[in-house]
Amino acid sequence: MIEYFFLALGLLVMVFSTLGILRFPDVYTRLHATTKCDTGGAMSIMIALAIYVDASFFIKLKFLILAFLIALINPMVSHAVARGAYKYGIKPKVVVDMYAWDNP
Amino acid sequence: MVEENLLVNPFGWGVILLLITASLVSYRVLFGPTLADRIVGLNTVTTKIVVIIALLSVLLEAYFLLDIAIVLLMVNAVSGLILAKYMEVRR
Numbered sequence: 588m589i590e591y592f593f594l595a596l597g598l599l600v601m602v603f604s605t606l607g608i609l610r611f612p613d614v615y616t617r618l619h620a621t622t623k624c625d626t627g628g629a630m631s632i633m634i635a636l637a638i639y640v641d642a643s644f645f646i647k648l649k650f651l652i653l654a655f656l657i658a659l660i661n662p663m664v665s666h667a668v669a670r671g672a673y674k675y676g677i678k679p680k681v682v683v684d685m686y687a688w689d690n691p
Numbered sequence: 692m693v694e695e696n697l698l699v700n701p702f703g704w705g706v707i708l709l710l711i712t713a714s715l716v717s718y719r720v721l722f723g724p725t726l727a728d729r730i731v732g733l734n735t736v737t738t739k740i741v742v743i744i745a746l747l748s749v750l751l752e753a754y755f756l757l758d759i760a761i762v763l764l765m766v767n768a769v770s771g772l773i774l775a776k777y778m779e780v781r782r
């Protein structure tokens with residue numbers, strides 16, 4: 588029964604990630620929405636599948652490896668994209684830009 | 692044991708919902724104002740497709756699809772890093 592709870596949580600988080608990437612005004616706020624929501628939703632669905640699947644131990648282990656790789660890779664790519672977008676010249680639509688204080 | 696219809700299982704409903712959300716995100720890939728928006732959209736679509744492949748491997752009981760999901764995730768990481776480095780260098 589617990590796997591359906593994890594599945595519903597993951598799907599809800601995925602839907603909110605889609606809403607964020609469609610409605611937010613800026614690339615940095617879109618990154619903020621999509622990296623947290625997507626990582627959490629995908630990991631939650633992977634844990635639900637690892638509980639639900641009726642197979643041997645190594646297939647459950649593959650699901651957990653997939654969740655670990657998602658947690659490792661998705662924030663790294665988001666960090667690199669944010670840094671590259673700032674160096675590319677896209678200014679954030681915010682009042683206070685603290686990154687510009689340190690890097691004039 | 693293999694179910695013919697996807698919609699008798701809650702995980703099958705998950706496949707349909709993830710397909711709908713991935714096609715909604717592809718709007719940002721097509722009409723994004725800048726290059727970074729398109730990269731963010733592509734990253735999100737690829738993560739959703741990895742989850743869809745993992746769900747289908749359980750629903751169809753074809754567990755070799757898990758290896759394809761892991762490899763697609765690694766390709767996503769490399770392509771995202773290369774595009775970010777291109778944006779950083781090009782100025």
